[in-house]
Amino acid sequence: MKTIRFNELQISKEIERAISDMGFEEATPIQTKAIPKIKTGVDVIGQAQTGTGKTVAFGIPVLEKIDLKDKSVQTLILCPTRELAIQVSEEIKRLAKYMPGIKTLPIYGGQPIQRQIGALKKGVQIVIGTPGRVMDHMRRGTLKLQNLKVMVLDEADEMLNMGFREDIETILDETPENRQTLLFSATIPKAILNITKKYQKNAKTIKVVHKELTVPSIEQYYIELKRKNKLEILTRLIDIYNPKLSLVFCNTKRMVDDLVVELQGRGYFADGLHGDLKQNQRDRVMNSFRNGNVDILVATDVAARGLDVDDVEMVFNYDVPQDEEYYVHRIGRTGRAGRTGMAISFAVGKEIYKLKHIQKYTKTNIKRLQAPSVNEVEEAKADKILNEIKDIIENEKLTKEINYIDKLLDDEYTSIDIAAALLNMSMGRIEEKEDSSDLDFGNTGAEPGMVRLFINIGKKHKIRVKDILGAIAGETGLPGEVVGKIDIYDKFTFVEVPKENGKKVLDIMKNNKIKGKKINIEPANSK
Numbered sequence: 001m002k003t004i005r006f007n008e009l010q011i012s013k014e015i016e017r018a019i020s021d022m023g024f025e026e027a028t029p030i031q032t033k034a035i036p037k038i039k040t041g042v043d044v045i046g047q048a049q050t051g052t053g054k055t056v057a058f059g060i061p062v063l064e065k066i067d068l069k070d071k072s073v074q075t076l077i078l079c080p081t082r083e084l085a086i087q088v089s090e091e092i093k094r095l096a097k098y099m100p101g102i103k104t105l106p107i108y109g110g111q112p113i114q115r116q117i118g119a120l121k122k123g124v125q126i127v128i129g130t131p132g133r134v135m136d137h138m139r140r141g142t143l144k145l146q147n148l149k150v151m152v153l154d155e156a157d158e159m160l161n162m163g164f165r166e167d168i169e170t171i172l173d174e175t176p177e178n179r180q181t182l183l184f185s186a187t188i189p190k191a192i193l194n195i196t197k198k199y200q201k202n203a204k205t206i207k208v209v210h211k212e213l214t215v216p217s218i219e220q221y222y223i224e225l226k227r228k229n230k231l232e233i234l235t236r237l238i239d240i241y242n243p244k245l246s247l248v249f250c251n252t253k254r255m256v257d258d259l260v261v262e263l264q265g266r267g268y269f270a271d272g273l274h275g276d277l278k279q280n281q282r283d284r285v286m287n288s289f290r291n292g293n294v295d296i297l298v299a300t301d302v303a304a305r306g307l308d309v310d311d312v313e314m315v316f317n318y319d320v321p322q323d324e325e326y327y328v329h330r331i332g333r334t335g336r337a338g339r340t341g342m343a344i345s346f347a348v349g350k351e352i353y354k355l356k357h358i359q360k361y362t363k364t365n366i367k368r369l370q371a372p373s374v375n376e377v378e379e380a381k382a383d384k385i386l387n388e389i390k391d392i393i394e395n396e397k398l399t400k401e402i403n404y405i406d407k408l409l410d411d412e413y414t415s416i417d418i419a420a421a422l423l424n425m426s427m428g429r430i431e432e433k434e435d436s437s438d439l440d441f442g443n444t445g446a447e448p449g450m451v452r453l454f455i456n457i458g459k460k461h462k463i464r465v466k467d468i469l470g471a472i473a474g475e476t477g478l479p480g481e482v483v484g485k486i487d488i489y490d491k492f493t494f495v496e497v498p499k500e501n502g503k504k505v506l507d508i509m510k511n512n513k514i515k516g517k518k519i520n521i522e523p524a525n526s527k
């Protein structure tokens with residue numbers, strides 16, 4: 001589609017100026033199509049992928065329709081979560097920067113109601129709220145909707161889902177018949193379309209979806225693993241990819257809390273967001289995430305819809321979401337406004353079928369990814385440190401340090417020895433974590449029911465295969481024939497053992513010695 005600049009959309013000079021302050025040049029396709037349509041006054045259903053500027057698509061025409069002389073509520077924008085109500089309100093305020101007569105207000109539960117009542121009394125033309133609190137104000141008579149001209153349901157499908165539907169109907173009943181009703185979402189399932197007829201008149205559908213429902217610039221992967229390895233694999237992925245910000249979705253509040261404790265315990269700047277937290281905690285967490293003090297946000301689906309945080313480079317589905325739509329929204333927290341992003345879903349056992357279902361629904365290809373090994377984490381860490389070192393060499397004065405090192409060089413060490421020792425110090429020891437020995441062994445080319453373990457005895461070993469088998473059998477108590485066969489492939493030595501014994505062998509044989517030689521065993525797929 002031909003791109004259009006905002007000045008071709010005939011919007012007011014004030015808004016054009018604000019848009020230019022926001023750094024936008026071209027209108028996105030949904031904006032190009034929806035803005036003129038909404039201006040004509042018809043009801044609209046707007047569907048466009050996550051992060052493509054739907055807020056501005058309804059925000060601009062909503063602002064242009066405000067009668068500045070009228071101080072009553074003229075537009076009500078309903079959002080499913082408090083965080084989203086705050087965010088949409090901020091975006092509308094930015095658009096209205098040069099329209100001083102316009103008053104907007106977010107109203108949501110958890111915030112002192114008196115403060116909201118006070119603000120409403122002063123006269124507000126645009127209210128952005130969550131249904132519960134909006135109804136609360138309606139019952140108190142502090143929010144009157146008889147002059148309402150435009151009603152927007154952001155995340156329309158979610159708002160018309162069972163949980164919210166009754167509230168929405170109660171609210172709509174209080175609004176004038178001739179209002180304009182606008183529905184927006186990245187997903188509009190067919191079932192919802194039947195319901196929308198009840199709320200809209202001759203709605204015009206504007207659909208800017210491509211072949212797939214998700215954003216093409218988000219790389220999508222899944223990893224098959226065991227439940228107990230999720231934490232270890234998550235931290236490895238975070239260490240390797242080192243995203244500026246990442247969002248980790250869990251299916252329960254309990255899981256969010258547990259995971260936050262685990263991640264913090266391992267030294268990550270993580271925090272959690274879910275519906276059981278007090279509003280001030282939710283605000284604090286969101287703010288820390290937005291300003292980067294927290295770089296891993298662990299959340300339930302409260303954070304799945306609409307939230308727009310710059311620099312979210314990765315989204316993890318720690319649990320596969322229950323609904324296909326939620327997959328689209330969750331991963332859509334990355335790859336926004338033309339950026340790239342990466343989404344990785346963890347699949348335990350049968351969850352793989354759920355993912356297959358999601359692929360079909362979204363018409364995308366979610367590629368399989370191997371769980372990363374400790375070696376890959378180490379390499380990534382080394383890479384990072386080496387880059388920092390390059391930076392220091394190029395930009396810092398190192399005269400003093402060079403003098404110190406010179407002294408060591410005079411002794412018996414080479415500069416390579418010294419550099420390697422320093423790298424070792426700054427990387428810290430990466431310990432094989434407790435439960436990581438029981439990794440998903442993945443597809444390592446072993447016989448069905450068996451797993452392959454990689455045996456590292458050093459290059460010039462004089463240990464015979466028979467000795468290794470004997471030692472494993474002796475140490476683990478497994479009968480020799482169960483330990484199975486040893487494969488020497490290329491210069492690597494593998495042993496194949498039955499799957500259920502894999503962990504036992506690993507645990508016992510790690511750092512074991514055979515004929516005085518230390519041997520190391522690890523899952524073969526991590527090589």
Ligand SMILES: Nc1ncnc2c1ncn2[C@@H]1O[C@H](COP(=O)(O)OP(=O)(O)OP(=O)(O)O)[C@@H](O)[C@H]1O
Binds near residue numbers: 027049050185186308
């Ligand atoms: N024309 C534009 N050019 C560049 N950036 C834009 C433009 N319009 C909006 N944006 C920015 O793009 C980001 C995503 O916009 P927005 O949150 O409205 O997406 P959305 O379509 O509502 O996504 P979701 O389905 O996740 O709610 C925001 O940071 C917004 O400020």
Ligand SMILES: [Mg+2]
Binds near residue numbers: 054055154306
């Ligand atoms: Mg949105």
